[in-house]
Amino acid sequence: MILAFDFGGTKNTCAAFTRNDAGAYQLVALERRASPPRADGAYDYAVMRDLARGLLQGKTPSAIGVSFGGLVRASQGLVVLSHHVAGWENIFLRDRLAAEFQTRVELDNDANVAALGEARFGAGRDCANLLYITVSTGVGGGWILDGKPYRGANELAGEIGHTVIDPHGPPCMCGRRGCVEQMASGRAIARMARQALERDPRRGEILRARIDNDLTRLTGLVVHQADLAGDALARELMTHAARSLGFAIGNMLCLMNPARVILGGGVTHAGEHYFENVRAAARANVIPELRDAVDVQPAQLGDDAPLWGACALVI
């Protein structure tokens, strides 16, 4: 039995995988706990340990793969910090779990792990080289090159959300302007919606109704739902976000020529027109020789991608 841990910031998930008679891996059990608002690293760790013990029922796992939503040094098994939760600074999580459960443990950040999950079990099974991009509150990414996670010299590769596509664009927390994250993330879509609704009080009727005209309630999800419900302004905003992402993908294709780009995360559930806009913008921003090779696909593993990827980490 392989255990997979997903430290997700707002929730922690533990899953158990076994192989069936044909040798295929199967997710046979899953436990998930939402975190209370002021949970810290110690809380997360204790919850995960208890979930794992519940699934193990006294048995020892053959290995544990761990996905962590934060800055990680995979080669050292080190959590540098969490994007969401205090108390995770410089924790050697791999060794701690290995001692706790007396088994082999591998650890990586959630984007790299999801990339590996999609490559082994999801939308990238036939690709040696792929780029996985998660578009949710923020924008992250992970590379699989020659079938393996590619992490880079400082294990910081894949910071797609902080490549700049418009030097005069909106300011980013990283200190620069026009990062992909400021143009295409759920948070960016909510910001653009607020600005558009403030600018023109006659627009966005359906969108306004969904938030009772309370602009503090705007989220990427609300805009996406208003788009699907026929709101023209919401459609414009989703199209703009998709085209910004597609433009950035075009540059990445020129630079790295992966076989496929796989998109996961909440924003990418916006439907086929979202994907068509991403693809069109990517095709418009590659060299002619790559135009017919643009292959942008939705992730297949959904919320379980980190779990499948964590399993793949230790296979």
Next chain:
Amino acid sequence: MILAFDFGGTKNTCAAFTRNDAGAYQLVALERRASPPRADGAYDYAVMRDLARGLLQGKTPSAIGVSFGGLVRASQGLVVLSHHVAGWENIFLRDRLAAEFQTRVELDNDANVAALGEARFGAGRDCANLLYITVSTGVGGGWILDGKPYRGANELAGEIGHTVIDPHGPPCMCGRRGCVEQMASGRAIARMARQALERDPRRGEILRARIDNDLTRLTGLVVHQADLAGDALARELMTHAARSLGFAIGNMLCLMNPARVILGGGVTHAGEHYFENVRAAARANVIPELRDAVDVQPAQLGDDAPLWGACALVI
């Protein structure tokens, strides 16, 4: 004896490498021929064959590595086209040379080969992951990842010159706008110089003197020389080109986090202030975690990089 062929468009070079008693490779002989204006593929091939026969003196080489200035499918040993010379369309050069010289042959494009040369023998000897960028008439690039050339799904990775850094920038032959090549190449520097001199007849005194005020004689090299001679306009143009390149490098560092970026090609001979501007712009365009890791170095092998790289291809 290993032979290295460099089909360079305007010149063809053949070199012989042997190992010394300590096992180190040494370039022991080199023959170079400039091509006449209307040379074609058959001419290039015949010249290279004769240069090689002259170096071999009847012996058989243990292998031949080939650098080609054009679009190449390395896995098939296929030259798709030359950037400069007619008659190179869809030539299976690897197999042809293997039959001609009765030995093993490997082939790749000049940027990938130069990247490999710098990685094995030059400025990247201590780096598993590096990006090599050649900045001359155009801008090309090659990746070494985990010590090996990384070519991508369609063997088109490294098209750094055609990543877009300003969607509203000058038009490019590839059909888009604001490609790195239109902002940082020798041709771009010459174009920007012409525009600046036309706009303001009082500027660029030293630069104008070098071309007898004949703007058709502007080249990147002339601008670079005027910069070194103290021309303020030429300095501005070189700084702008360096900063455009550095901005693009920042994005690449966020995306791929190579240990080092190595710059070769004529424009990069512009001196230390050119490199300082590239580095400053790259540092200003990376996430804070990467700022101290920006490492941009001049190539060490100069014009011989394709030859050393071709040698490395077959080692």
